[in-house]
Amino acid sequence: MSYNGELLYLSRDDVLRCEVGPSDLLAAVSDAFKAKAVQGARTAKPMSFEANGGYFDGKGGYFSGFSGLKWYGYFAANAGHGQRDFWPMIILNEAQTGLPVAFIDGTWISEVRTAAISAAGATRLADPNAQSIAFIACGQQARSHLQAFGAAFPLERVLAHGRRRETAEAFANEARAMGYDAEVVEEPRRAIEDADIVISSVPHRTLNDGFLDASWLKRDAFVSMVDLGYSWQRRSFGEIELLATDDRDQVPPGRGYNTDRVPEKDLADLLSETRGDHAPAGRAALIFSGSGLADVAVARFVVDRAKSMGIGRKLPL
Structure with missing residues (x-):
């Protein structure tokens, strides 16, 4: 330039x-x-x-x-x-x-950089052969993430859960038009328990307490917590073997993560390592700070x- x-x-x-x-x-x-x-x-x-x-x-x-x-x-x-x-x-x-x-x-x-952050973390923490992805909330972030992850992983199946069924149905229809096998799932547990990748993007200011339990996840699942973890029950963070964030320097003052656990790595750590060197033996999550x-x-x-x-x-x- x-x-x-x-x-x-x-x-x-x-x-x-x-x-x-x-x-x-x-x-x-x-x-x-x-x-x-x-x-x-x-x-x-x-x-x-x-x-x-x-x-x-x-x-x-x-x-x-x-x-x-x-x-x-x-x-x-x-x-x-x-x-x-x-x-x-x-x-x-x-x-x-x-x-x-x-x-x-x-x-x-702003819409797409968040999905790119998720995808960057997933290239180090998710199964490179991941075929299924679940969305908790089906708005603009779900759309951006489906495009980002569809370009980076061999996805075939999309599971959609939203507070409003019509929103989830609209998103599922878009996913079908993109060639995916898409299903709207009423129960949050059933949406995430068999998914290789989970994206939670519920606007966190609308939540009083988490409604997802990390113990429901597959043992090798990857989660991108776009909602700063507020969709997830605080007590269940111990079920995640590796917790990473995008940028340790960007935790919003007074409006931080929904956990007292300190992330073990951030994107700079993960991307400076060779893929697979740090892959956890179980569940991994990227919890957002929102890096500028x-x-x-x-x-x-x-x-x-x-x-x-x-x-x-x-x-x-």
């Missing part, structure tokens, strides 16, 4: 026109965390504050000569006014001079793609 004295603005439509695929996302995120393992990338402590019934968060990091920050507000009451509850933007700067390079709508990047480094890595890839394709609006500084 070359800086030419202009700020590149990318809307959500611009980002989508860059046609970044699951394999691109996995490679970008994996490269960033591998670089972090050898001090070639860094993350910063996130900031957060409440305002008018919602909150604002900022997170970011440095990778490959560029620093970035994702800044967003989350206001749940917006839904009642027909507006989105989540408004992320990403600013990318050239790290040698601090000059701004790009200002990017972060909605799509992944946002920066994907944003950097998107900007490179946009520049090569002539996409976006150039603004004077």
Whole structure:
């Protein structure tokens, strides 16, 4: 990426026109965390504050000569006014001079970078021959994760469990259209007990207590806890042989994991090792902190793609 004295603005439509695929996302995120393992990338402590019934968060990091920050507000009451509850933007700067390079709508990047984080962890912790995947919650994160994991594993079967059956049915129909054998499962235990991979992404602020028990999982199952573990009963974390996180530096202050257990590894650890060297003898889980480094890595890839394709609006500084 070359800086030419202009700020590149990318809307959500611009980002989508860059046609970044699951394999691109996995490679970008994996490269960033591998670089972090050898001090070639860094993350910063996130900031957060409440305002008018919602909150604002900022997170970011440095990778490959560029620093970035994702800044967003989350206001749940917006839904009642027909507006989105989540408004992320990403600013990318050239790290040698601090000059701004790009200002990017972060909605799509936020949706897909989470799945790329999950897939990166799964390449080290899940059975490479995994054929079945279960989803606890069937919203946008389920869709993004199915695309990411479908590109990385030989999946055949999809199990869908959601609080609203119509949502789970809609997701299952989408999975069938993609060629998967998909089933809606009413009971959470039956959804996860035979699955090779489990993705739990229930919005954790809607949960008072976990309803999933890790002892229900197969002995060699992999779980991505996108919901910070809040779908899972705290007492059952002892049933997981290896607990990893994406980024130890990114645990949100006051809004951390639903467990007192300290993760043994993070993505930088896992991706710096050879696949299989650390595979647990039983269940493994990746519990999310929400790394800003992944946002920066994907944003950097998107900007490179946009520049090569002539996409976006150039603004004077």
